[in-house]
Amino acid sequence: MSLRVVSVVLVEPVAVFEFSVAVEVFGITRPEDGIPDLDFRVCALDPSRPLQAKSLAPFAIQASHGLDGVAGSDLVIVAATPIRSDDDYPGEVLDALRSAHAAGATILSLCSGSFVLGAAGLLDGRRCTTHWMYVDAMRRRFPEVEVDGDVLFVDDGDIVTSAGTAAGIDAALHLVRRELGSEIAVRIARRMVVPPQRDGGQAQFVPTPLPECRADSLADLLTWLVDHLAEEHTAASLARRAMMSERTFARRFAAETGTTPHKWLTQQRVLQARRLLEETDLGIEQVADTVGFNSAVVLRDHFRRQVGVAPVDYRRRFAVRSA
Amino acid sequence: MSLRVVSVVLVEPVAVFEFSVAVEVFGITRPEDGIPDLDFRVCALDPSRPLQAKSLAPFAIQASHGLDGVAGSDLVIVAATPIRSDDDYPGEVLDALRSAHAAGATILSLCSGSFVLGAAGLLDGRRCTTHWMYVDAMRRRFPEVEVDGDVLFVDDGDIVTSAGTAAGIDAALHLVRRELGSEIAVRIARRMVVPPQRDGGQAQFVPTPLPECRADSLADLLTWLVDHLAEEHTAASLARRAMMSERTFARRFAAETGTTPHKWLTQQRVLQARRLLEETDLGIEQVADTVGFNSAVVLRDHFRRQVGVAPVDYRRRFAVRSA
Numbered sequence: 001m002s003l004r005v006v007s008v009v010l011v012e013p014v015a016v017f018e019f020s021v022a023v024e025v026f027g028i029t030r031p032e033d034g035i036p037d038l039d040f041r042v043c044a045l046d047p048s049r050p051l052q053a054k055s056l057a058p059f060a061i062q063a064s065h066g067l068d069g070v071a072g073s074d075l076v077i078v079a080a081t082p083i084r085s086d087d088d089y090p091g092e093v094l095d096a097l098r099s100a101h102a103a104g105a106t107i108l109s110l111c112s113g114s115f116v117l118g119a120a121g122l123l124d125g126r127r128c129t130t131h132w133m134y135v136d137a138m139r140r141r142f143p144e145v146e147v148d149g150d151v152l153f154v155d156d157g158d159i160v161t162s163a164g165t166a167a168g169i170d171a172a173l174h175l176v177r178r179e180l181g182s183e184i185a186v187r188i189a190r191r192m193v194v195p196p197q198r199d200g201g202q203a204q205f206v207p208t209p210l211p212e213c214r215a216d217s218l219a220d221l222l223t224w225l226v227d228h229l230a231e232e233h234t235a236a237s238l239a240r241r242a243m244m245s246e247r248t249f250a251r252r253f254a255a256e257t258g259t260t261p262h263k264w265l266t267q268q269r270v271l272q273a274r275r276l277l278e279e280t281d282l283g284i285e286q287v288a289d290t291v292g293f294n295s296a297v298v299l300r301d302h303f304r305r306q307v308g309v310a311p312v313d314y315r316r317r318f319a320v321r322s323a
Numbered sequence: 324m325s326l327r328v329v330s331v332v333l334v335e336p337v338a339v340f341e342f343s344v345a346v347e348v349f350g351i352t353r354p355e356d357g358i359p360d361l362d363f364r365v366c367a368l369d370p371s372r373p374l375q376a377k378s379l380a381p382f383a384i385q386a387s388h389g390l391d392g393v394a395g396s397d398l399v400i401v402a403a404t405p406i407r408s409d410d411d412y413p414g415e416v417l418d419a420l421r422s423a424h425a426a427g428a429t430i431l432s433l434c435s436g437s438f439v440l441g442a443a444g445l446l447d448g449r450r451c452t453t454h455w456m457y458v459d460a461m462r463r464r465f466p467e468v469e470v471d472g473d474v475l476f477v478d479d480g481d482i483v484t485s486a487g488t489a490a491g492i493d494a495a496l497h498l499v500r501r502e503l504g505s506e507i508a509v510r511i512a513r514r515m516v517v518p519p520q521r522d523g524g525q526a527q528f529v530p531t532p533l534p535e536c537r538a539d540s541l542a543d544l545l546t547w548l549v550d551h552l553a554e555e556h557t558a559a560s561l562a563r564r565a566m567m568s569e570r571t572f573a574r575r576f577a578a579e580t581g582t583t584p585h586k587w588l589t590q591q592r593v594l595q596a597r598r599l600l601e602e603t604d605l606g607i608e609q610v611a612d613t614v615g616f617n618s619a620v621v622l623r624d625h626f627r628r629q630v631g632v633a634p635v636d637y638r639r640r641f642a643v644r645s646a
Contacts, residue, residue: 020343
């Protein structure tokens with residue numbers, strides 16, 4: 001792939017932030033940074049009619065090109081737009097995306113734009129991502145697609161999908177790095193006052209309410225467990241508490257939670273640690289102790305694996321300081 | 324200040340990314356996050372005519388309100404637009420900003436929007452910031468304004484200014500935190516897949532070419548110094564090298580560099596360290612050694628003070644990895 005012609009396809013109502021990421025990274029002249037201008041096109045089904053933005057204020061965006069602008073693009077960006085059933089995306093837009101992809105263009109979706117790609121059939125058998133809020137909906141809608149909800153973007157070669165909102169910046173800068181080199185990506189990032197690469201994935205930004213306990217027979221036990229995370233628990237001790245044989249307990253636990261007692265406990269301990277890091281000033285050692293990890297080292301290890309960043313970094317980002 | 328009515332004032336050509344930050348933080352309905360809708364208005368001098376965006380593609384934005392929409396706002400946001408002489412901003416826009424401010428509105432400028440505030444006379448005697456590229460221009464244009472180029476935003480009460488581009492997100496979330504509380508700010512940040520607070524300031528994003536040596540008489544010495552940062556230098560040893568008395572050397576050095584030999588050397592050492600962190604795999608200890616700091620501890624201390632983040636964090640963000 002070379003990168004000379006970049007088009008953005010808008011679908012009404014337009015999610016303006018995601019669209020603006022495409023404009024900022026690919027659609028601005030930057031001669032003072034020694035970056036050559038791209039042939040940048042903002043395309044819509046009917047460019048003579050301004051498209052309503054997704055906003056509380058009824059403002060609109062007037063595209064510069066019709067869908068014929070998509071033809072000949074090296075990169076086609078699908079901006080975000082509210083999710084609807086596959087048939088309710090304009091058929092002409094889906095056709096334009098399929099044709100561009102067949103002609104060799106790389107396709108980049110931003111946030112919920114991944115559903116447009118899915119509706120066009122471009123994701124079948126592929127790996128992709130989308131906004132963390134829509135990961136489950138995406139899996140249900142497109143069972144033949146592998147949806148990774150933890151990362152900021154997925155580069156599957158000629159199909160690149162970004163996670164939620166600002167993750168579009170990460171995906172766009174990644175494509176700049178891939179096609180135009182690291183130096184240009186770093187220059188654009190600096191102008192945008194963002195890091196060219198971010199730590200951790202999307203997982204760290206997902207809020208974590210306690211999972212609703214729908215398991216009838218183990219519901220009481222699970223509720224009790226969450227209140228007693230600090231204590232030591234083994235499969236044997238839990239089976240005794242549930243008054244079942246270890247074998248029955250293991251089978252029942254897997255059926256009702258989809259995982260093992262050990263993994264479930266670790267998950268709950270990390271969830272609880274996140275909450276304590278957000279809302280208290282407890283030291284890491286105390287947090288580990290409170291949620292039932294043997295040491296700060298063990299907490300750090302599980303935390304990194306599950307959330308994608310270290311506990312101290314997580315606290316720095318999400319601690320609720322009084323205003 | 325309460326926060327119910329928020330208006331954005333657009334000036335042509337519209338910097339779309341900065342505008343979209345205002346839309347994303349204040350102009351979207353988020354009932355699923357329990358956030359009440361604001362009265363959000365996109366205002367322009369003539370809302371019947373679409374405003375050209377600042378982009379390689381000739382697309383346009385149609386505002387929802389005229390400048391009368393600014394009246395009654397609790398918060399007025401001035402989106403970015405290319406810098407011009409004070410008289411070339413529409414006088415009606417400057418009037419609307421002055422009236423809103425006089426009526427008690429908080430004013431938030433994004434990126435180069437700070438120049439619009441300056442042209443309206445709203446920054447006189449105030450502290451503010453702007454994009455790092457424009458800090459010097461801002462200081463020259465508005466000598467009565469204290470411009471801080473290192474931070475992501477400046478909260479001066481009823482006037483809040485953001486640094487470059489994405490720093491607008493930091494400033495906007497800061498205002499949400501200030502007016503609506505931390506919890507709502509955290510919820511919006513998560514939806515946007517950004518941290519509610521970022522580490523370090525704008526300084527870490529500023530590229531650092533070696534300053535051009537315009538000092539005629541010391542030019543050779545300074546060039547030599549940059550090539551010999553690893554060695555030890557004192558005012559006495561440098562004066563000897565320049566074949567001047569220490570007193571003459573100190574006076575000349577101050578006249579030509581605006582600083583002392585010690586401070587200048589420290590600056591150059593940190594600059595060189597940044598370059599090594601970006602482009603090499605040298606350990607922190609080796610970097611310190613190469614640029615002439617006695618130890619990693621000394622490097623870390625000066626680096627943090629000058630750049631705003633620790634060397635390891637800086638490397639993680641800016642290291643040029645091969646694509």
